[in-house]
Amino acid sequence: MIGVLGAGAFGTALAIALARHGTPVALWARDPETVAAINHTHRAPRLPGATLPDTITASTDIARVARAETLLLATPMQSLHAVLSQVASPLTGQRVVACCKGIDVTDLTGPTGVIARAKPQAIAAILTGPSFADDIARGLPTALTLACADADAGWRLQRDLSTPTLRLYRSTDAIGAELGGALKNVIAIACGACIGIGLGDSARAALMTRGFAEMSRLATTLGARANTLAGLSGLGDLSLTCTSDLSRNYRFGLALGRGTTFDASLTVEGVKTAEAVTRLAARLGLDLPICRSVAEVSGGTVSVGDAITRLLNRPLKEE
Ligand SMILES: NC(=O)C1=CN([C@@H]2O[C@H](COP(=O)(O)OP(=O)(O)OC[C@H]3O[C@@H](n4cnc5c(N)ncnc54)[C@H](O)[C@@H]3O)[C@@H](O)[C@H]2O)C=CC1
Numbered sequence: 262m263i264g265v266l267g268a269g270a271f272g273t274a275l276a277i278a279l280a281r282h283g284t285p286v287a288l289w290a291r292d293p294e295t296v297a298a299i300n301h302t303h304r305a306p307r308l309p310g311a312t313l314p315d316t317i318t319a320s321t322d323i324a325r326v327a328r329a330e331t332l333l334l335a336t337p338m339q340s341l342h343a344v345l346s347q348v349a350s351p352l353t354g355q356r357v358v359a360c361c362k363g364i365d366v367t368d369l370t371g372p373t374g375v376i377a378r379a380k381p382q383a384i385a386a387i388l389t390g391p392s393f394a395d396d397i398a399r400g401l402p403t404a405l406t407l408a409c410a411d412a413d414a415g416w417r418l419q420r421d422l423s424t425p426t427l428r429l430y431r432s433t434d435a436i437g438a439e440l441g442g443a444l445k446n447v448i449a450i451a452c453g454a455c456i457g458i459g460l461g462d463s464a465r466a467a468l469m470t471r472g473f474a475e476m477s478r479l480a481t482t483l484g485a486r487a488n489t490l491a492g493l494s495g496l497g498d499l500s501l502t503c504t505s506d507l508s509r510n511y512r513f514g515l516a517l518g519r520g521t522t523f524d525a526s527l528t529v530e531g532v533k534t535a536e537a538v539t540r541l542a543a544r545l546g547l548d549l550p551i552c553r554s555v556a557e558v559s560g561g562t563v564s565v566g567d568a569i570t571r572l573l574n575r576p577l578k579e580e
């Protein structure tokens with residue numbers, strides 16, 4: 262039995278993939294309507310079109326779901342600490358796998374840091390990489406990074422969570438994997454804004470490349486390995502998110518660039534992450550101009566046009 266906290270698009274998609282492969286899944290959702298839809302109609306409101314296997318059972322009882330030996334956390338990043346706080350158990354020795362992407366604006370740590378703070382006796386891991394929930398739910402081939410500082414636990418998680426179409430690569434660099442997944446969303450917003458305002462594909466390629474340099478600068482300063490950033494969780498997810506209209510972060514950026522409105526009910530992790538990154542960079546004395554621009558434009562203090570002018574007018578540098 263695997264427990265999944267969060268019945269949004271990603272939590273539901275992972276539940277479907279695991280259940281199809283023969284693993285029973287208990288899914289926690291906070292609202293009873295979602296639970297009823299899953300249990301009675303095998304449909305999930307956040308993943309329309311998908312039919313859920315009947316070995317997925319949903320519940321509003323977080324304590325029951327949290328008893329599973331392996332727990333996947335699939336709520337948005339900024340709610341992760343609050344959700345873990347609702348679990349009374351210390352989760353001692355249980356494998357707790359964050360499936361969200363971002364940096365907590367309160368304590369400026371990634372998902373495994375939040376798990377360590379809330380449940381220090383749990384084994385924290387992260388599952389991240391290029392993967393749209395719809396693709397996973399449809400059973401299309403997907404490759405992700407499963408990172409856990411505890412190598413033995415990571416090996417077991419890789420074995421238990423891989424399926425014939427969900428291919429997990431193992432790493433012990435949880436910091437690198439979670440920072441790659443968090444930061445690519447910020448760069449995707451920048452790329453969306455660049456395309457939205459009409460700067461074209463060459464400018465987007467420049468932003469992706471210089472954005473990757475910022476991702477690597479921050480992540481390696483915080484202890485990540487450079488080759489983790491070059492893997493699925495970093496470069497892999499950056500490529501997907503900065504180029505696909507299916508990405509909410511990219512589409513949010515497009516709306517900023519076009520000056521149009523964006524559906525506020527959608528999860529856009531890059532906004533808060535840009536804010537957290539800007540504060541982290543100031544604390545660490547790092548220059549991350551693209552991330553800072555995304556924070557300012559998303560926060561409404563600078564226009565897309567002014568941010569671009571400022572980026573282009575920076576002193577010339579060595580690559
Ligand atoms: N949708 C996708 O394709 C992918 C999403 N992710 C990551 O998964 C995480 C979740 O994203 P999605 O599932 O797409 O979001 P979503 O917007 O589809 O669903 C979020 C779910 O979390 C619930 N939720 C929100 N705040 C909550 C709180 N305070 N307490 C309890 N539940 C709460 C909502 O009710 C909703 O069911 C994000 O960090 C995202 O970056 C990762 C890979 C792919």
Ligand SMILES: O=C(CO)COP(=O)(O)O
Nearest residue numbers: 390391392393508509510
């Ligand atoms: O993380 C994702 C793909 O790997 C999903 O991207 P969005 O959150 O931008 O939709």
